[in-house]
Amino acid sequence: MTNSSSMNPLMLSFPESFDTQRLTIRAPRWGDGTAVNEAIRESAEQLRLWLPFAEKIPSLEESEANARKARLQFLERTDMMLHLRDRFTDEFVGSSGLHRIDWNARCFEIGYWIRTSRTGEGLMTEAVRGIEQFAISYLEANRLEIHCDARNVRSAKVAERAGYTLEGVLRKMRRDSTGTLVDMMVFAKVKGDEFE
Numbered sequence: 001m002t003n004s005s006s007m008n009p010l011m012l013s014f015p016e017s018f019d020t021q022r023l024t025i026r027a028p029r030w031g032d033g034t035a036v037n038e039a040i041r042e043s044a045e046q047l048r049l050w051l052p053f054a055e056k057i058p059s060l061e062e063s064e065a066n067a068r069k070a071r072l073q074f075l076e077r078t079d080m081m082l083h084l085r086d087r088f089t090d091e092f093v094g095s096s097g098l099h100r101i102d103w104n105a106r107c108f109e110i111g112y113w114i115r116t117s118r119t120g121e122g123l124m125t126e127a128v129r130g131i132e133q134f135a136i137s138y139l140e141a142n143r144l145e146i147h148c149d150a151r152n153v154r155s156a157k158v159a160e161r162a163g164y165t166l167e168g169v170l171r172k173m174r175r176d177s178t179g180t181l182v183d184m185m186v187f188a189k190v191k192g193d194e195f196e
Contacts (some may be wrong), residue, residue: 009077009103014138018075020130023093023123024085027074032083033064035092039115044115048177050152077101084114084127093118096127098135107143108135112158119154128162131187137156142191149176150183159187 017026037060040047048055058066070081081097094114101108110131114124128146135141146164148155159166164187173184 007103009101011075012139014134018130018134019087020126022087023130024087024090025082025096025127025134026085028067028070028081028083030068030069030071031064031120032092033060033062036067036083036095037063037095039092041114043113044120047113048154050149051113052177077103080108082131084123086091093123094127096131098131099138105143106139106141107145108139108141108146109147111147112155122157122161125161128158132162136191144189146187148185148187150185156185156187159185164189184192 017024019025026169037058040063041057044057070079073079074081079097079099079101081095081099083095084093085091086093092115094108094112096112098108099111108127112124112127132141132144135144144164146155146159146162148159150156150169167186169187170184170186172181174182176182
């Protein structure tokens with residue numbers, strides 16, 4: 001039996017897009033910047049509390065450059081941003097993905113944000129579950145983590161609803177936009193005890 005953990009991640013083949021009940025979850029594409037920019041502009045007030053990228057609203061060109069860079073990283077398997085789109089209208093709903101990837105341990109961190117007009121519908125919990133299944137089925141994930149600012153109750157609720165265990169709180173882990181040191185919650189699921 002070969003050790004799949006030593007495989008070059010560039011050699012992994014898996015779909016760039018998959019569907020959940022209400023979402024199409026897919027890798028970024030050239031041209032996605034406009035839709036992402038619109039969602040950031042709409043949601044900046046809520047996002048900037050937790051996400052550094054929303055502190056200063058990006059230009060259209062910056063959003064397009066970010067989408068293109070994210071596409072290249074997805075193809076390189078160094079970071080896997082995933083865009084969430086409404087399956088029925090194709091509206092850009094939010095962003096998620098698998099970050100801080102350790103291919104040797106098959107450990108991935110799921111990050112996420114959703115546009116303000118689509119909060120409260122359970123879409124992010126649905127997305128996390130879909131991405132989790134994708135990571136298990138195609139990437140042989142052993143461990144999935146969700147990190148969030150300890151004050152970000154809504155983000156923590158998504159992790160809890162998706163069945164993640166709070167493993168710990170990392171105290172004074174980073175500075176927020178005001179310079180305040182904040183605690184970080186770490187939720188996880190590991191193969192064997194929680195993966196279906």
